Amino acid sequence: GTCVNVGCVPSKIMIRAAHIAQLRRSSPFDAGIPPTSPTILRDKLLAQQQARVDELRHAKYESILEGQPAIATLHGTARFQDARTLAVTLHDGSSRQVSFDRCLIATGASPSIPPIAGLKGTPYWTSTEALEADTIPPRLAVIGSSVVALELAQAYSRLGSQVTLVARNTLLSRDDPAIGEALTAALREEGLTVLTHAQVSAAAYADGCFALSTNQGEIRAERLLVATGRAPNTAALDLHAAGVQCDAHGAIVVDEHLRTNVPHIYAAGDCTDQPQFVYVAAAGGTRAAVNMTGGEATLDLSAMPAVVFTDPQVATVGLTEAQAQRQGIQTDSRTLSLDNVPRALANFDTRGFIKLVAEAGSGRLLGVQAVAAEAGELIQTAALAIRNRMTVQQLADQLFPYLTMVEGLKLAAQTFTKDVTQLSCCAG
Structure with a gap:
């Protein structure tokens, strides 16, 4: 059980704690709610995190197996x-x-470890060790550019580490390029060092410090997370x-x-x-x-939603423009910046965008890519629309609750036929 033990559950608890720390340190409302520098007691956060993991593992897995007499459980290697x-x-x-x-x-x-010279035998972390660590290192180097690397890099930065992220390509390079660009900008704005198109050729560890040789210079850090x-x-x-x-x-x-x-x-x-x-x-x-x-x-x-729990979040479903075109489908796309979404304006956080990919001619919705605070909360609506073969016009005609992020889907759909900058806040 990766998810409950060393994956989704502990990582999202840690990410949430890091998000709270960040809000205490900095928010769009600092003028009226003066920020404070939070004290991070990692050992207590870890105990809270592990207690919830233990609780869910027993309630959702162990006790269910124990209560099923028709199931025999063997503990071993097969x-x-x-x-x-x-x-x-x-x-x-x-x-x-x-x-x-x-x-x-x-x-x-299990974590896949790249063949970097000198890495074997050093005390590098995988995501498992990173989630179980009871201290926050002064400096953390992260090798990777996908979901686990990005989520944990930002979490550790918000909990107090000086983080350097080493990406072999661009961030989330399999997604629409605009996603990686937006996330790179957001992470750099928070103070993370993000090195793209960076290759690690060798690693060494001595006197409690890692030294990474890259094509963009040497990186030194007390801890190294390999998330590739x-x-x-x-x-x-x-x-x-x-x-x-x-x-x-x-x-x-x-x-x-x-x-x-x-x-x-x-x-x-x-x-x-x-x-x-x-x-x-x-x-x-x-x-x-x-x-x-x-x-x-x-x-x-065909309509599988996916979420990256960074801040802003990344949420996708269906086809990107490039994927659709590789399948021989002609596309018509629109991208809505979040300064057109009332909820984002009310939050004073307009980082990101919502992009709709439609089939040219028919207007059938093919895919949605979003970078936004709580983007994960809007993507299932897009998944249902794609599953039901809705057009962007049908999506635009739906009733959406005002001052929600999911309303951004309606506004993005309206951009196919209207100039949303000329509409009133809750125009139907």
Whole structure:
């Protein structure tokens, strides 16, 4: 369980605490609410964080297993002997064979470490150690440019570290380029050093300090976080013994029914070639269970929302312009800056934008990309609109509650036919 133990839950607790620290230090209302420099007691924050993790793990996982007499739980390491048998090495050292009619593989993923000279053997952090650390280092170097790297880099900066972020390309380079540009500007404005197109060639550790050699000079920091992606936990499973196929990255290849190439063996979650999100894993596991017991459930990822919990947040769903055009779809797009969204104006925080990608001619909504405070709270509305094949005009005609961020979707949709700068605040 990456999410509850070392992923979504502890990271979002830490990010929220860092957000509170930042608001005490600086906000758009400093003239009327004078800021103060917060004291960060990391050990107490960590205890609060871990208590909630322990609570959720027991309530949502351990106690459920314990309360199901039809489920036998073995604690150990499993590998395939053949397509119908597992060999399990239990934690007490004993072994056991398990035969099965159906099998679901859900072994998750682990941090992927790049082959940087000198890195092996140093006390670098992965996201796991970063979330469990009981002190805030004076300086933190972060290698990575995607979700985990960005979320934790900003959180540590807000909790008191001087952070240098080293990105091999641009930030979130797989998304619309405007997203990376907006986030880079926001992080730099907060005081993070963001190095893009930076290559780390070597790492060294001595006297409690890391030294990173890069094409943009040397970086020194007391701690180093390596957050360069996650690799499927499949290498030790002996999948070849069962005939299960993986892709070049070791991810198990599954179809929309979550079946592998071996009809009675299924897989779900981060060990597969599907997107690494907990809600995709959960949905995949549910559908696999249905299909393993005779059903024909499918997992449709065509309108899969995603959120990066930086500040401002990044939220996306559907196709970018580039993705649509690679599929041969002609697009018509509009980008709405947040100084046109009343909620953002009322918050005195107009960083970011909302972009709608539509099919040229029909106006059918294909994708939405947003950089905004609480962007994650508006993206599901966009996902539902895409799922229901709504046009931007139909979206513009919907009633949206005034002074909400989600109203920005309506305003962005209105820009296809109107000049929203000439509308009253809550014009329908």
